[in-house]
Amino acid sequence: MAQLGQFGLAMAFILAAYAIVASLVGIRARNDKLIASGRNAAICVCIAISTAIFSLGYLFLTNDFSVAYIAAHSSIDLPLHFKISSIWGGQEGSLLFWSWILTVYSALVIAQNRNKHRAMMPYVTSVLMGTSLFFTAMHLFVVNPFKLGAIQMPNGAVSLFHPNDGAGLNPLLQDTLMVIHPPMLYTGMVGFAVPYAFAIAALISRQLGDTWIRTTRRWTMIAWGVLAIGILLGGNWAYHELGWGGYWAWDPVENASLMPWLIGTAFLHSVMVQEKKGMLKIWNVVLIVAAYTMSIFGTMLTRSGLVDSVHAFAKSDIGGYFMAFIVVTLSGALYLILDRLPYLKPESQMGSVVSRESSFLFNNLVLLVSCFAVLWGTMFPVLSEWYNGNKITVGAPFFNRVNVPIAIFLLFLTGVGPLLAWRKASTNSLKRNFLMPAVIALASGVPLYFLGVRHFYAWLSLVMSVFVGITIVREFYKGAKARAYGTGERFHEAVVNLTLRNTRRYGGYIIHFGFVLLFIGWSGQAFSEKIRFPESGIGKTFNVHQYDMRVEDMGVRQGPNYAAQYASVSLYEYGKKIAIMSPEWRKYGGRDQQGTTEVAILSTLRNDVYLVFQGSTDGVSGDFTVYYNPLVMWVWIGGTILGIGTLIALLPNRQTPSKRLQPATVKESEELGQAV
Amino acid sequence: MKSKQLKFLIGSIVILIALAWFGYQGFNESMSYFQTVPELYASGDQAYDRNSIKVQGEVVKGSIRRDGAATVFAIGPKDFKVPQNFSPGPATQTLQIRYVGTDAIPDTFRDYASAIVTGRLRRDGTFEGTFIQAQCASKYERESAAGVKETAANQ
Numbered sequence: 001m002a003q004l005g006q007f008g009l010a011m012a013f014i015l016a017a018y019a020i021v022a023s024l025v026g027i028r029a030r031n032d033k034l035i036a037s038g039r040n041a042a043i044c045v046c047i048a049i050s051t052a053i054f055s056l057g058y059l060f061l062t063n064d065f066s067v068a069y070i071a072a073h074s075s076i077d078l079p080l081h082f083k084i085s086s087i088w089g090g091q092e093g094s095l096l097f098w099s100w101i102l103t104v105y106s107a108l109v110i111a112q113n114r115n116k117h118r119a120m121m122p123y124v125t126s127v128l129m130g131t132s133l134f135f136t137a138m139h140l141f142v143v144n145p146f147k148l149g150a151i152q153m154p155n156g157a158v159s160l161f162h163p164n165d166g167a168g169l170n171p172l173l174q175d176t177l178m179v180i181h182p183p184m185l186y187t188g189m190v191g192f193a194v195p196y197a198f199a200i201a202a203l204i205s206r207q208l209g210d211t212w213i214r215t216t217r218r219w220t221m222i223a224w225g226v227l228a229i230g231i232l233l234g235g236n237w238a239y240h241e242l243g244w245g246g247y248w249a250w251d252p253v254e255n256a257s258l259m260p261w262l263i264g265t266a267f268l269h270s271v272m273v274q275e276k277k278g279m280l281k282i283w284n285v286v287l288i289v290a291a292y293t294m295s296i297f298g299t300m301l302t303r304s305g306l307v308d309s310v311h312a313f314a315k316s317d318i319g320g321y322f323m324a325f326i327v328v329t330l331s332g333a334l335y336l337i338l339d340r341l342p343y344l345k346p347e348s349q350m351g352s353v354v355s356r357e358s359s360f361l362f363n364n365l366v367l368l369v370s371c372f373a374v375l376w377g378t379m380f381p382v383l384s385e386w387y388n389g390n391k392i393t394v395g396a397p398f399f400n401r402v403n404v405p406i407a408i409f410l411l412f413l414t415g416v417g418p419l420l421a422w423r424k425a426s427t428n429s430l431k432r433n434f435l436m437p438a439v440i441a442l443a444s445g446v447p448l449y450f451l452g453v454r455h456f457y458a459w460l461s462l463v464m465s466v467f468v469g470i471t472i473v474r475e476f477y478k479g480a481k482a483r484a485y486g487t488g489e490r491f492h493e494a495v496v497n498l499t500l501r502n503t504r505r506y507g508g509y510i511i512h513f514g515f516v517l518l519f520i521g522w523s524g525q526a527f528s529e530k531i532r533f534p535e536s537g538i539g540k541t542f543n544v545h546q547y548d549m550r551v552e553d554m555g556v557r558q559g560p561n562y563a564a565q566y567a568s569v570s571l572y573e574y575g576k577k578i579a580i581m582s583p584e585w586r587k588y589g590g591r592d593q594q595g596t597t598e599v600a601i602l603s604t605l606r607n608d609v610y611l612v613f614q615g616s617t618d619g620v621s622g623d624f625t626v627y628y629n630p631l632v633m634w635v636w637i638g639g640t641i642l643g644i645g646t647l648i649a650l651l652p653n654r655q656t657p658s659k660r661l662q663p664a665t666v667k668e669s670e671e672l673g674q675a676v
Numbered sequence: 677m678k679s680k681q682l683k684f685l686i687g688s689i690v691i692l693i694a695l696a697w698f699g700y701q702g703f704n705e706s707m708s709y710f711q712t713v714p715e716l717y718a719s720g721d722q723a724y725d726r727n728s729i730k731v732q733g734e735v736v737k738g739s740i741r742r743d744g745a746a747t748v749f750a751i752g753p754k755d756f757k758v759p760q761n762f763s764p765g766p767a768t769q770t771l772q773i774r775y776v777g778t779d780a781i782p783d784t785f786r787d788y789a790s791a792i793v794t795g796r797l798r799r800d801g802t803f804e805g806t807f808i809q810a811q812c813a814s815k816y817e818r819e820s821a822a823g824v825k826e827t828a829a830n831q
Contacts, residue, residue, distance in 0.1 A: 243780070244779070244780070244782075350680060350681065350684070351680075352680060353680065353683045353684060353687065358684065361684065362687070362688075362691070365688055365691065365692075366691065366695075369691075369692065369695050373695070373699055376699075381710055390709060391709065391710040391711065392707050392708070392709055392710065393707070393708055393709075393710045393730055394702070394703055394706050394707050394708075395706035395707075395708070396706065397702045397705040397706035398699065398702035398703050398705070398706045398707075399702070400702065401698040401699060401701055401702030401705075402695055402698050402699045402702060405694075405695070405698060406695065409691075530778070530779075532778065532780065534745070612780060614780055614781075623780070625780045
């Protein structure tokens with residue numbers, strides 16, 4: 001099987017190289033057969049890489065520890081779903097997984113557009129395959145997942161090594177979320193390769209209208225949404241697995257996934273300006289190049305150990321190759337942009353400062369500043385060391401100081417931007433759209449203040465959430481009311497039909513609403529509390545806000561591949577018993593004997609009680625830490641709504657029956673008739 | 677048209693300056709020197725003046741002990757062999773750490789773990805730590821080669 005995987009990699013390498021050459025030569029020579037052959041080769045690369053990754057999966061399932069990667073990341077007693085997730089649990093496999101996603105995307109997008117955009121597609125194929133070629137070369141020559149285990153004998157000779165059992169998967173990664181979080185991050189980050197490939201193809205073929213943007217809009221949305229969910233799932237994993245009471249720490253690895261997302265967000269917004277007004281053409285190309293570069297850079301950051309991180313992975317020498325690849329692709333893209341500047345002239349002029357396009361512009365400005373600040377903070381240890389030999393790190397306060405105001409400003413734009421007119425918004429329309437929400441929001445600020453929200457940013461963020469929430473709800477309300485009046489539909493039907501008829505607009509509103517909820521959740525962080533209760537034995541009670549806790553029991557139990565110390569703690573709210581919390585402290589088998597906490601969390605819409613048990617040394621008393629985290633649940637709810645909004649925005653618009661009566665819409669018009 | 681562009685420019689510059697100012701404040705608030713134990717000793721008297729240092733090293737085997745609310749331990753070079761009558765100091769390139777932080781000590785913190793402690797160096801040569809990070813996954817992977825070797829030696 002290892003040989004089959006190796007063969008798949010080799011085939012992928014050859015086919016990707018062929019696809020590039022065939023496509024480029026084909027379009028030069030105007031040879032459609034050659035172009036088609038390049039296209040087919042690109043699709044076959046997907047089959048070849050799929051063969052490789054399925055081989056790797058097979059090796060995991062059959063416990064073939066002669067392969068070094070399997071021996072290092074799996075063990076016989078590892079449950080099935082973790083064996084599958086071990087495929088991307090380490091360096092070699094995760095890069096292969098990256099490749100696999102890329103080739104699947106490539107095959108789909110190439111097949112989807114096989115008869116369209118004839119001048120662009122061969123270049124799209126080449127660009128996508130260029131990236132594939134780089135990654136395949138990495139698999140083959142630098143970090144090969146199929147390498148057999150080998151050890152160096154005392155006499156210096158190297159011999160093959162086939163252990164009886166593997167080292168097992170890091171216990172922290174033995175978590176269901178870790179089965180889905182990394183694939184989602186990768187699916188998101190890799191996804192920017194598609195719009196990037198179209199942008200480069202548009203530059204090369206000088207077709208710089210909005211074709212490349214319209215063609216890739218859904219791909220960009222998928223990448224963006226999946227990345228957002230992936231990042232949030234990572235936060236959720238950290239929250240319930242790592243036991244430090246939070247979900248975001250500005251760790252380099254987290255930042256690595258955030259940066260492409262920030263630029264992707266800027267891109268998603270600024271392309272609308274190009275579609276509607278023919279402006280910002282250079283800017284959009286620059287943004288997608290930056291998003292793609294950040295994706296590659298982020299992959300490198302998480303995988304090379306360039307920057308110290310709490311959860312950095314293997315230190316390895318892949319950094320140099322990645323850096324070289326980034327330099328080559330980036331300078332190629334910059335050259336193309338500079339060379340094609342005459343084709344990137346705007347078709348209209350900028351409107352007033354209070355206009356839709358300017359809100360997009362400010363959105364882009366601060367998103368880029370945010371990304372730059374994150375990049376700066378993440379890379380500062382490396383930069384300062386280059387500069388004067390002192391490695392200087394910056395912590396969360398730096399990131400928060402810059403990004404919290406940016407985030408609140410973005411939230412403000414979220415409420416205002418979609419309702420501003422293009423060109424120039426009239427004072428009257430401003431009043432009509434914003435006076436009522438602004439008054440209500442400010443009015444809600446007063447009780448918030450007296451309820452104890454005295455932290456300025458948290459207060460501002462909550463007030464702004466009210467403001468934006470109202471503007472969004474009102475958009476749905478007004479639209480649905482008008483529609484119900486016009487069509488005779490009932491109100492809730494009108495809401496649904498309204499959304500399905502303009503999925504992009506209303507899906508966007510739903511995503512924005514998800515962000516409102518996210519902001520509510522984030523604001524709660526300002527009021528988190530942490531209290532330690534060291535050396536507490538059975539019968540010990542502790543109190544946090546309206547909660548009382550009592551340690552009822554402590555003991556030891558044996559899990560499938562770990563031994564756990566557990567505690568059983570009764571939780572009382574206002575004196576009434578509401579739950580029994582069972583935090584654990586586990587030691588997994590395997591060579592590492594690593595201890596991990598299993599946190600017990602009671603989540604309500606109002607707050608979380610987060611109980612950490614850190615084990616007992618004497619069996620009589622143990623260390624407990626209680627976190628009181630207000631509003632955390634809203635982060636997960638907001639994330640879910642964001643995901644739903646993204647899905648809706650991906651749907652094609654449903655056609656209006658009066659315009660086109662097609663079988664698909666007949667049923668709907670019948671319903672409409674009944675309603676009338 | 678010109679005045680509109682000027683307005684944009686001014687608006688953008690105001691935003692950028694404000695954010696740069698926030699960044700500068702946050703930077704001063706949270707910057708810390710990241711050093712290994714030998715680097716810390718090499719920076720001499722300067723080390724005492726630095727408000728926040730992150731020092732990295734491997735937890736010396738058997739050095740972790742409780743002292744009231746504090747946790748005391750030593751960090752040093754990789755695979756440090758503890759000599760008889762061991763006392764941490766520049767001679768062995770090891771550093772005595774007194775952790776007084778309020779955060780719970782991470783799961784991954786134990787003998788031989790690669791730890792990063794944030795704090796400051798006191799005149800008596802102990803390092804007062806307020807925050808501990810211990811590397812998990814990277815340690816895990818780097819160790820795999822060594823781990824395999826150990827198993828091989830046992831056979």
